[in-house]
Amino acid sequence: MVPLSEPTEELVTKLLSPVGAGEHLVGLKMTPMSGVQQYPIHGFRQAVNFLRLDSAGEVLAMGPRASIPYVEPKVLERWVAEVFGDTDLADAIREATNRGNYYVERMDSIRELMEQRLSQCEAALRDESTV
Amino acid sequence: MSNRERSWSEGVKSRVSRKEFLKAGAAVAVGVGLGDALVRVEHRGEGVVAFAGPEGSIVVDTLKCAGCQSCMLACSLGHTGLENLSMANICITQESFVGYPDDVAAHVRGRCDLCANTPFWNEQGGVGGKQACVEVCPMRAVEFVPA
Amino acid sequence: MAGYSGEILRINLTTSQVTTISTADYEEWGGGHGIGTALFWDLIPDKTLTDGFDPANVVTIMSSPLAGTLVPAAGGRTEVQGIGTDAYPTCWFTRSNFGGRFSPMLKYAGWDGIVIEGKASSPVWIDIRDYSVQILDAGSLWGKDTWQTQTEIWDFVSPGCGPGGPGFGARSAPAVLTIGAAGENQTRMGSLIHDAGNGAGQGGFGGVWGSKNLKAISVLGTGAVQVADPNALMDARLWSKDYGWDPNNPVPPMWMLSAFGGMTGSAIYGTPDIPRRSQGCLSCHRACRSRRQGANGNESSCFDMGMYNAYDQMAHGGAMTEVTFQGADLSQKYGINNVAVHGALVWLHNLHSQGIAGPGLEIDTDLPFEELGELSFLEEFIERIVNSQEIGQYLAEGNARAAEALGRLEQDLATGTLPLQYWGYTHHYDARTQVDWGYSSIVGSRDANQHDFNWPCYWMPSMTILYGLEPPVPAEYLAQMVATACQPYGDPMMADYSDEGIYSEHMAKTVAWSRHYSGFWKQSLLLCDWAYPDIFNYYGPGMMGLTPQAEPMFFHAVTGQNLTFEDGMEIGRKVWNLDRAIWTLQGRHRDQEVFADYTYDVPNVPGFSSHEVPYVMPTYEDGVWDYRPVWGRSLDRDSFELWKTSFYELEGWDSATGWPTRSTLESLGLGYVADELEAHGKLGG
Numbered sequence: 001m002v003p004l005s006e007p008t009e010e011l012v013t014k015l016l017s018p019v020g021a022g023e024h025l026v027g028l029k030m031t032p033m034s035g036v037q038q039y040p041i042h043g044f045r046q047a048v049n050f051l052r053l054d055s056a057g058e059v060l061a062m063g064p065r066a067s068i069p070y071v072e073p074k075v076l077e078r079w080v081a082e083v084f085g086d087t088d089l090a091d092a093i094r095e096a097t098n099r100g101n102y103y104v105e106r107m108d109s110i111r112e113l114m115e116q117r118l119s120q121c122e123a124a125l126r127d128e129s130t131v
Numbered sequence: 132m133s134n135r136e137r138s139w140s141e142g143v144k145s146r147v148s149r150k151e152f153l154k155a156g157a158a159v160a161v162g163v164g165l166g167d168a169l170v171r172v173e174h175r176g177e178g179v180v181a182f183a184g185p186e187g188s189i190v191v192d193t194l195k196c197a198g199c200q201s202c203m204l205a206c207s208l209g210h211t212g213l214e215n216l217s218m219a220n221i222c223i224t225q226e227s228f229v230g231y232p233d234d235v236a237a238h239v240r241g242r243c244d245l246c247a248n249t250p251f252w253n254e255q256g257g258v259g260g261k262q263a264c265v266e267v268c269p270m271r272a273v274e275f276v277p278a
Numbered sequence: 279m280a281g282y283s284g285e286i287l288r289i290n291l292t293t294s295q296v297t298t299i300s301t302a303d304y305e306e307w308g309g310g311h312g313i314g315t316a317l318f319w320d321l322i323p324d325k326t327l328t329d330g331f332d333p334a335n336v337v338t339i340m341s342s343p344l345a346g347t348l349v350p351a352a353g354g355r356t357e358v359q360g361i362g363t364d365a366y367p368t369c370w371f372t373r374s375n376f377g378g379r380f381s382p383m384l385k386y387a388g389w390d391g392i393v394i395e396g397k398a399s400s401p402v403w404i405d406i407r408d409y410s411v412q413i414l415d416a417g418s419l420w421g422k423d424t425w426q427t428q429t430e431i432w433d434f435v436s437p438g439c440g441p442g443g444p445g446f447g448a449r450s451a452p453a454v455l456t457i458g459a460a461g462e463n464q465t466r467m468g469s470l471i472h473d474a475g476n477g478a479g480q481g482g483f484g485g486v487w488g489s490k491n492l493k494a495i496s497v498l499g500t501g502a503v504q505v506a507d508p509n510a511l512m513d514a515r516l517w518s519k520d521y522g523w524d525p526n527n528p529v530p531p532m533w534m535l536s537a538f539g540g541m542t543g544s545a546i547y548g549t550p551d552i553p554r555r556s557q558g559c560l561s562c563h564r565a566c567r568s569r570r571q572g573a574n575g576n577e578s579s580c581f582d583m584g585m586y587n588a589y590d591q592m593a594h595g596g597a598m599t600e601v602t603f604q605g606a607d608l609s610q611k612y613g614i615n616n617v618a619v620h621g622a623l624v625w626l627h628n629l630h631s632q633g634i635a636g637p638g639l640e641i642d643t644d645l646p647f648e649e650l651g652e653l654s655f656l657e658e659f660i661e662r663i664v665n666s667q668e669i670g671q672y673l674a675e676g677n678a679r680a681a682e683a684l685g686r687l688e689q690d691l692a693t694g695t696l697p698l699q700y701w702g703y704t705h706h707y708d709a710r711t712q713v714d715w716g717y718s719s720i721v722g723s724r725d726a727n728q729h730d731f732n733w734p735c736y737w738m739p740s741m742t743i744l745y746g747l748e749p750p751v752p753a754e755y756l757a758q759m760v761a762t763a764c765q766p767y768g769d770p771m772m773a774d775y776s777d778e779g780i781y782s783e784h785m786a787k788t789v790a791w792s793r794h795y796s797g798f799w800k801q802s803l804l805l806c807d808w809a810y811p812d813i814f815n816y817y818g819p820g821m822m823g824l825t826p827q828a829e830p831m832f833f834h835a836v837t838g839q840n841l842t843f844e845d846g847m848e849i850g851r852k853v854w855n856l857d858r859a860i861w862t863l864q865g866r867h868r869d870q871e872v873f874a875d876y877t878y879d880v881p882n883v884p885g886f887s888s889h890e891v892p893y894v895m896p897t898y899e900d901g902v903w904d905y906r907p908v909w910g911r912s913l914d915r916d917s918f919e920l921w922k923t924s925f926y927e928l929e930g931w932d933s934a935t936g937w938p939t940r941s942t943l944e945s946l947g948l949g950y951v952a953d954e955l956e957a958h959g960k961l962g963g
Contacts, residue, residue, distance in 0.1 A: 021379060021632050029588055032737045035706065040588075046592065052596050182941075195525075197553075200560075201563070204560075217503065230570060230572050231568075235555070235569075
């Protein structure tokens with residue numbers, strides 16, 4: 001995975017703050033046989049938390065008790081670009097979407113990218129606090 | 132007294148309450164005499180309860196039990212041709228508001244004949260044969276273990 | 279009349295009169311919904327009534343000949359029908375049902391069902407012990423939650439049978455059906471609750487009981503159900519075991535997204551880190567619910583937990599906590615329809631996120647949204663609804679009427695901000711993708727909630743393909759499975775969910791089949807929707823399910839009647855036509871059978887403020903069957919209207935109005951129904 005460039009201070013603040021009215025993302029939690037629930041996502045960290053995916057093996061084992069957290073990758077890319085202005089991450093998400101063959105494969109890569117970005121933001125905060 | 136009333140009062144009198152047999156403690160044999168056969172109740176730990184007679188034990192894994200009472204319906208059906216929970220020799224009791232694993236208890240009456248005499252079920256029962264409760268349980272929670 | 283108890287209890291709460299009706303007079307309708315609807319037709323003084331709170335409303339609570347027997351996933355269900363209170367804009371005659379042990383207990387007591395008429399002058403409960411029936415004062419029960427009510431009745435009827443009592447056990451505790459605060463206060467979201475988690479949720483029957491001052495019905499039965507051929511029933515039950523989930527057989531559960539063969543405990547949310555058992559209704563092999571250590575969420579399933587689960591996870595870093603299960607328990611105790619509560623939560627949260635709902639805003643509410651996801655928020659929210667306080671004064675009237683009163687109905691239905699796709703019911707599965715669900719709902723009276731094609735045609739391919747796995751059967755084979763199971767049509771094209779297929783006459787058959795099958799086999803004989811029909815089953819020969827073999831086999835074993843599967847479908851068509859006739863008298867016209875605007879105007883693309891997910895379904899395109907993504911589309915209004923016409927024609931109804939015709943009704947032995955429609959000027963031409 002190509003590392004993301006370091007975020008600016010302004011970007012760090014945006015990524016770690018709740019989004020504004022009407023800017024939230026809607027995830028969908030799919031639980032086989034039990035339905036689909038809307039999962040409102042009001043911040044970047046929430047999105048990372050939402051996208052915890054069971055492995056294919058776990059899903060096969062748990063069957064109907066498994067859940068897939070679903071966010072349309074193209075919509076996620078747009079959200080990251082338009083709401084946070086993180087075009088670097090958005091480009092990486094697009095590339096991961098095009099590279100993957102199926103949803104979980106794509107989302108595994110996308111989540112890694114988002115976790116990388118979140119770690120960068122948290123590291124930047126720590127550096128600030130020690131100054 | 133009508134048939135309906137009789138079965139109700141008999142049901143109340145003959146039921147061994149869960150508290151009574153639990154009072155005996157874990158892995159302790161309790162003699163419960165109902166009818167002709169003496170049934171020894173053995174708590175084998177981890178929810179497994181064995182109801183032992185001279186020919187073998189009906190063993191119930193109460194942790195696996197779903198409380199569907201299919202075993203009771205099968206027992207009643209095979210022996211009497213009727214569906215009547217009061218007529219079953221295996222008894223699953225359960226309570227909706229109690230947490231697992233204390234929400235389900237099992238008991239087997241002394242008159243259980245291991246399905247040796249089931250005029251309404253065309254299967255060979257008894258020690259070498261099949262038991263309706265064992266066959267029907269969807270959770271595979273009931274088994275017969277010969278002595 | 280093997281299988282039947284022989285009599286139906288008729289209770290008039292106005293006069294306190296208790297009489298009986300001979301079941302034989304209604305046996306042609308099967309049981310459950312069939313008999314319940316036929317009774318409603320005969321007993322309701324005015325079939326044009328659309329007010330569920332009116333004392334003239336007649337509620338029927340029915341068992342079936344299979345209840346209380348060993349028929350798998352059919353022994354424990356109870357069916358309720360009457361005029362509901364929740365549908366918008368018209369409260370149609372509707373139905374709901376619930377599992378557990380109420381209807382078997384009713385059968386053991388000697389009753390095939392209960393008819394409730396009139397209104398008591400003060401709160402009452404009904405105490406049935408075999409042939410003894412008393413209407414008792416419920417003053418001390420009114421105001422108590424559904425769990426407390428039940429345990430008090432248990433102790434009254436069977437002393438010592440309450441929690442911790444020496445008489446522990448469901449055998450001697452009566453089966454109780456009760457309302458909580460949501461019903462007592464006549465909200466439109468009130469449900470009927472039995473034991474810890476069985477609920478007749480949709481339709482608003484809790485408020486109907488509340489309007490009748492009926493708090494609870496308790497049944498204790500000590501008798502038996504006669505079975506025509508016990509040996510055949512045992513054989514059939516054991517034969518079906520080969521189609522059921524085998525905990526010792528390591529079949530990948532994902533392949534078991536099937537009905538009859540589904541994994542036990544499959545309606546439970548969450549991972550098994552809290553010790554629990556899979557728990558089932560009487561005689562059910564599916565055991566789809568659970569009882570858990572700590573008792574939170576006992577017997578709750580599906581939407582009970584789906585109501586608040588996403589908010590719980592959102593508030594707790596993505597982790598599911600006990601709040602999900604305690605939330606389910608709250609809905610059971612208050613006796614409130616958790617699907618409706620979920621719809622309200624989604625709507626208001628959407629508005630809050632858009633800066634529209636909050637203190638001093640357009641929708642002025644001081645709901646503590648900062649606590650959303652905590653149990654405290656949910657309890658406050660439900661309290662406000664059941665007590666009609668603050669925003670609750672609107673929501674108590676149901677989500678659609680609340681939005682109407684607040685001036686948001688049209689715009690929020692246009693965008694999907696208010697997710698009520700059919701008759702004001704909360705969006706369940708999508709009319710834009712798995713269209714048969716939506717279509718079946720809109721030509722019916724409520725969210726159809728029939729999973730006939732939902733598991734094999736939606737979940738099975740969607741889940742596997744999202745994970746890059748090969749579905750267990752190819753699309754063409756699945757279409758053949760549908761054809762095999764869906765007699766008498768036997769049409770593989772019924773499984774075509776392509777852009778063209780969804781408007782076709784084949785899709786008309788898909789919906790008609792579901793309504794006829796549900797009309798008899800499911801809702802009248804009370805075969806559980808979670809096990810039947812069984813179209814795809816990993817354990818079956820060629821992975822075929824046990825429909826259409828099993829249903830007549832079980833019915834014959836219990837009743838001795840020689841009914842073919844197709845005979846049953848024809849009875850189901852009769853029941854469906856009787857339903858349709860009642861709605862026609864209530865004012866139904868094809869022009870009303872339209873979805874919320876977002877169905878047509880908003881493509882089903884998950885994204886900003888949308889609420890649907892990828893649907894991968896079987897499709898037939900360019901001569902090839904395959905599983906293809908069908909999300910991203912909306913319904914075309916004109917094409918849907920054409921579909922409706924083809925559906926009405928298939929059913930033998932007047933395509934200009936959607937009303938049943940005399941020839942169709944007479945072919946079903948319902949000439950008297952045609953007479954009444956004609957007298958009201960509502961007979962299809």
